[in-house]
Amino acid sequence: MxxxxxxxxxxxxxxxxxxxxxxxxxxxxxxxxxxxxxxxxxxxxxxxxxxxxxxxxxxxxxxxxxxxxxxxxxxxxxxxxxxxxxxxxxxxxxxxxxxxxxxxxxxxxxxxxxxxxxxxxxxxxxxxxxxxxxxxxxxxxxxxxxxxxxxxLEPMGVAVHGVSAGEVKGCNVLIFGCGPIGLMAVGAARAMGAKKIFAADVFDAKLEIAKVMGADAVLNTRAMSADEARAKLLEYTDGMGADVVIDYTGNAAALQQGFGMLRKNGTFIMVGLPDKPIALDLTDAIVYKEATVKGVTGRLMYETWDECIDILKNSEFSxxxxxxxxxxxxxxxxxxxxxxxxxxxxxxxxxxx
Ligand SMILES: [Zn+2]
Ligand SMILES: [Zn+2]
Structure with a gap:
């Protein structure tokens, strides 16, 4: 050169x-x-x-x-x-x-x-x-x-790795955080055959895009109280709560709310990174629910990348x-x-x- x-x-x-x-x-x-x-x-x-x-x-x-x-x-x-x-x-x-x-x-x-x-x-x-x-x-x-x-593709891989870990096919899925990765996750959950998809964020502009990506309903968790948000989600899921919750925020309030909206025996996928230790009532959040909690980081090299390409080429995902x-x-x-x-x-x- x-x-x-x-x-x-x-x-x-x-x-x-x-x-x-x-x-x-x-x-x-x-x-x-x-x-x-x-x-x-x-x-x-x-x-x-x-x-x-x-x-x-x-x-x-x-x-x-x-x-x-x-x-x-x-x-x-x-x-x-x-x-x-x-x-x-x-x-x-x-x-x-x-x-x-x-x-x-x-x-x-x-x-x-x-x-x-x-x-x-x-x-x-x-x-x-x-x-x-x-x-x-x-x-x-x-x-x-x-x-x-x-x-x-790299951030899409983070989205897809999280959704994949949640095994969302046929499930009601709640996605916290509608930054680019959360939005891609909404699209990926749709592509992977989720039943209903709910997206939560504090910005309406982001939630609007979540709808375009395939969210059935959105929750602005700043505009409503935690109790109101939970009541809405329960209403959408016949009183059950979400089968799978995927958090892309790492935000303490979002994580606490997310566990509150998870149904018994549900799966919680943590992708977002809390910047400090957070308080959680483990008895109610995990033990009594028999919840499964999985941490997810990055993307598989290179299974997730192949999965992303498959979604891009063979689904509605845009x-x-x-x-x-x-x-x-x-x-x-x-x-x-x-x-x-x-x-x-x-x-x-x-x-x-
Ligand atoms: Zn990055
Ligand atoms: Zn190594």
């Missing part, structure tokens, strides 16, 4: 904000790495932590760092030990870099590797023209999948209502500000624009 520098968004200082730079070095390609020209990237909650320099970011990042980890693009170079991919392949990136030698990796649970590294957090990310990352983290895309959708905006990479701050002002949906950044 002739050029040695690229454009990208760099987090260089331990404070709010980031910098758009045109002089970043094009990353080196190790023997098991591939170099990808990024065609589309998407903004995640993690990136909001990084740009706002929250405690989460402070504890994890070593600066300077190009961040961003949801992306798709074209392979432009491969390392000397990469034989499964070639220049010209279209790929999306799996955020989680597995070590490949721990017990979890060796027993086909690489997504839950004991020594996990994260692209855009521990290793340079995708808000740039080029990213170099391990070939193990590339998921090959066929020509039917656009780069924009490719960039949204990513369009979940796409909040598309911005040139240089205008990254406008995209972040749109998120901060409550604009619903996933924001995409395009380096080539």
């Amino acid at each position: 002739e050029r040695k520098t690229m454009k990208g968004v760099l987090k260089s200082l331990p404070q709010e904000g980031a910098e758009y730079r045109e002089d970043l070095p094009i990353p080196e390609v190790g023997p098991r790495d591939i170099l990808v020209k990024v065609q589309a990237a998407a903004i995640c909650g993690t990136d909001q932590h990084i740009i706002n320099w929250t405690e989460y970011a402070k504890q994890r990042l070593t600066l300077p760092m190009v961040f961003g980890h949801e992306f798709a693009g074209d392979v432009v170079a491969v390392g000397s030990d990469v034989h499964e991919l070639s220049v010209g392949d279209r790929v999306a990136g799996e955020t989680h870099i597995p070590c490949n030698h721990c017990y979890m990796c060796k027993t086909n649970r690489r997504h839950n590797c004991a020594n996990m590294k994260i692209i855009g957090v521990h290793a340079p990310g995708a808000f740039a023209e080029y990213i170099s990352f391990p070939a193990d983290c590339a998921y090959k895309l066929d020509d039917d999948i656009s780069y924009e959708i490719g960039a949204m 990513m369009e209502p979940v796409t909040g905006g598309v911005y040139p990479l240089s205008n990254y701050m406008d995209a972040f500000n749109a998120i901060f002002s409550g604009v619903p949906g996933k924001m995409l950044l395009i380096p080539g624009k």
Whole structure:
């Protein structure tokens, strides 16, 4: 490659904000790495932590760092030990870099590797023209999948992993949180044959999109009290409660409410991350209900990815209502500000624009 520098968004200082730079070095390609020209990237909650320099970011990042980890693009170079991919392949990136030698990796649970590294957090990310990352983290895309959708497969994988774990076919499902992942989960629950889908959030604009994605009824849990919300849900489910509750918020009040709306013997899937310990009456929430509680993180490498493609190609699921905006990479701050002002949906950044 002739050029040695690229454009990208760099987090260089331990404070709010980031910098758009045109002089970043094009990353080196190790023997098991591939170099990808990024065609589309998407903004995640993690990136909001990084740009706002929250405690989460402070504890994890070593600066300077190009961040961003949801992306798709074209392979432009491969390392000397990469034989499964070639220049010209279209790929999306799996955020989680597995070590490949721990017990979890060796027993086909690489997504839950004991020594996990994260692209855009521990290793340079995708808000740039080029990213170099391990070939193990590339998921090959066929020509039917656009780069924009490719960039949204990673969060869709979180949504689908949660819904899949809930075994929702024929079930009444309550989904808490209608950020991009929760919205994709509503669509995935529909695609997987859920009976009725209920979506809860505190923003009406997000709940409107949940309806478009397939929610039968929505609950604005800010506009009504916890008792009112529970009464509504019971009314919708013939007094039973939800068979499956999936939480994408990690919010204490949402988790407490969610357990209150779960029927006896139901399944609770926890995907959202509480930022501190939360209080829960385990006797009523879990023991007396004989509830099943499962934690879900990331996506299976790569069963969930295949599942996402299957849903995209063989169901009504559309990513369009979940796409909040598309911005040139240089205008990254406008995209972040749109998120901060409550604009619903996933924001995409395009380096080539
Ligand atoms: Zn993410
Ligand atoms: Zn491992």
